[in-house]
Amino acid sequence: MKKLFPYLSILAIGVFFFGLVWSDPFGTKTSGSTETDAIQPTVPYTNAVVKYADSLNGLNDTTALKTRGYKLRRGATHGPIGTTYWFQGNSGVFAAFEGPATGYVGANFNATTGANNIDLWLILPNLNVAAGDTISFYERSPAASGFPDSIRVHYASNGDTNASTGSWVELGKFKTTTTGSWTERRFVAPTAGANGRFAINYRVVNGGPSGANSDFIGIDLIRVLGPAAPPATCNFVANQWTTRPVVPNAAYFGNSAWIGDTLYFQAPTSAGAPTTTIYRYTYNGSWSTGVPMPGVLIGGSMVSAGGRLYYVGGSTTAINGTAVTTVYSYNPGTGAWSTMAPMPTALAGHQAVNWGDSVIIVVGGPYTGSGTNLAHHYYRIGSNTWGTTSSSLPSGQGRRTFAMAINGNKIVISGGFNTAFLKSTFVGTIGSNASTITWAAAPDIPTTESGLSRPGGASFGNWFFLVGGERGTTTGYSDITYVFNTTSNTWSGQISGLPFPRSNIMGHITAKCINDTLSLFCPAGYGIVGGIGTGAATDLFHITRAGVFTSTGNNTTSTPDKFELSQNYPNPFNPSTVINFSLPSSSLVTLKVYDITGREVKTLVNELRGAGRYDVTFDASNFATGVYFYTLETENFTQTKKMLLVK
Numbered sequence: 259m260k261k262l263f264p265y266l267s268i269l270a271i272g273v274f275f276f277g278l279v280w281s282d283p284f285g286t287k288t289s290g291s292t293e294t295d296a297i298q299p300t301v302p303y304t305n306a307v308v309k310y311a312d313s314l315n316g317l318n319d320t321t322a323l324k325t326r327g328y329k330l331r332r333g334a335t336h337g338p339i340g341t342t343y344w345f346q347g348n349s350g351v352f353a354a355f356e357g358p359a360t361g362y363v364g365a366n367f368n369a370t371t372g373a374n375n376i377d378l379w380l381i382l383p384n385l386n387v388a389a390g391d392t393i394s395f396y397e398r399s400p401a402a403s404g405f406p407d408s409i410r411v412h413y414a415s416n417g418d419t420n421a422s423t424g425s426w427v428e429l430g431k432f433k434t435t436t437t438g439s440w441t442e443r444r445f446v447a448p449t450a451g452a453n454g455r456f457a458i459n460y461r462v463v464n465g466g467p468s469g470a471n472s473d474f475i476g477i478d479l480i481r482v483l484g485p486a487a488p489p490a491t492c493n494f495v496a497n498q499w500t501t502r503p504v505v506p507n508a509a510y511f512g513n514s515a516w517i518g519d520t521l522y523f524q525a526p527t528s529a530g531a532p533t534t535t536i537y538r539y540t541y542n543g544s545w546s547t548g549v550p551m552p553g554v555l556i557g558g559s560m561v562s563a564g565g566r567l568y569y570v571g572g573s574t575t576a577i578n579g580t581a582v583t584t585v586y587s588y589n590p591g592t593g594a595w596s597t598m599a600p601m602p603t604a605l606a607g608h609q610a611v612n613w614g615d616s617v618i619i620v621v622g623g624p625y626t627g628s629g630t631n632l633a634h635h636y637y638r639i640g641s642n643t644w645g646t647t648s649s650s651l652p653s654g655q656g657r658r659t660f661a662m663a664i665n666g667n668k669i670v671i672s673g674g675f676n677t678a679f680l681k682s683t684f685v686g687t688i689g690s691n692a693s694t695i696t697w698a699a700a701p702d703i704p705t706t707e708s709g710l711s712r713p714g715g716a717s718f719g720n721w722f723f724l725v726g727g728e729r730g731t732t733t734g735y736s737d738i739t740y741v742f743n744t745t746s747n748t749w750s751g752q753i754s755g756l757p758f759p760r761s762n763i764m765g766h767i768t769a770k771c772i773n774d775t776l777s778l779f780c781p782a783g784y785g786i787v788g789g790i791g792t793g794a795a796t797d798l799f800h801i802t803r804a805g806v807f808t809s810t811g812n813n814t815t816s817t818p819d820k821f822e823l824s825q826n827y828p829n830p831f832n833p834s835t836v837i838n839f840s841l842p843s844s845s846l847v848t849l850k851v852y853d854i855t856g857r858e859v860k861t862l863v864n865e866l867r868g869a870g871r872y873d874v875t876f877d878a879s880n881f882a883t884g885v886y887f888y889t890l891e892t893e894n895f896t897q898t899k900k901m902l903l904v905k
Contacts, residue, residue, distance in 0.1 A: 327383030337374025661715030679709030679730025
């Protein structure tokens, strides 16, 4: 790829530029250099909140990057015109870290003659940066490149868009990775900035086709991370199941998920037949019929993410019938379902979880056969793309009809069936980009049965709850709730007394903190005598444990202590995004959206609202790509934030 000067020419030119142009320990290295990376600051937390993310998928040429809010600059040491700017990734050199093969940005020296300097700046959009926030991105050069180039990372708290000015603070530098794999880099912002900007600066001295040390480089998956919010606490009362209004029709093999204060329940019929039926339940309220799904399905998995419902896979005939790859998404703001990108594999009897409102992870299935599939897949919500992890379930642990839930970056799977009933439990740790899951064995379910199939699972904080299931040894169904602590890796107790012992509730069970009380919900299920319990109810379970339940998620409904407007998520978005705001007291509230010219384009809220936290969905299907602003206004509070629509 590169033509080389003789060794003496390389040395002479390198020394020249070292002394006269740029004193950079990485800028004068030659092939075979043994210099090491500069030390990167240690990220001061492990559980991070994603404040900004860009997968860099799509048309990432100069125009598209600018549309996303990036600034593309040449620095003071940049050589003559003839060097290529930032551009769409080239899959012929190497594929992207995630998403489509070309879904990254690259840079390279593309002059035809001479030796010049490269000094290219990729400046991120304006962000509200707190001291201690971290920029994270992945980088690499071609495998075994003899000319690894260097990258510097900068930060400006004042929104600087110029290259090489005095307002930029260098956070660190490193040589690009030439091992043939992508490497994550993280650097910490030292100060806060309401209009803070990070910059990725690609630098080479004496590089180019006739120089000594430049090569193709790639950048992918840029994120800005903040420390996780202080854990919310949830209190408890005595152990008891209490009956809530019954589901309109008895159902099993269904799925439940919460959006705000509304529980959505996909409810196959009492004969276990596929359905489009969706029921809605409001706590301390009643059931109502929701918008039907577009397709007739059973045995899929439903999760909520980013203020939407996602129904993944299932079967069109029966739980043991023909599985499908179909994925639906429901937007409560518009009341409409959409068909999303299909799964790589047709599955039923699997489970799915939401990781960070950005990724849906699918484990297990199919229902037919022995159910020994070991692969798991992931769906990136922002890009509407699927992938298959490079890791898999441990050998022999493929399963269907099992309990699964997520606690932070840990997935717990327990029970289920493959060639036999299972009581084994595994905890999987999700990798930084969700493309890997590392599994570790945990203690078996503390049951005398050979195993439990078709139980339900839910989690809150570091607690995992396994409810009911079909017994592997004794005929009938379980009425026990087992409690697993992911911190101590132990089963710490069990609670009997589920009003109706039940099975076929894999996706039924949900956990929610309501009025500072942790509650488990179990709508319907398969009854004690081999059919549907005639009193199939939505049961509410309050559990008592030593200590308090904690969660890093936004699970508490306690009254906020201040007015607050949060950054929308996802951002950038297409076509919809969720805006969260908090009210410490009853207020007349307006929430409006404005375009870049200041013209009001949408009123999302204009009414009196009580104290609490609210999620509002903004659907921009009919809006053009660009920057928009949203403003929350009450009698005593006004705040505006920026969001980016990318189509």
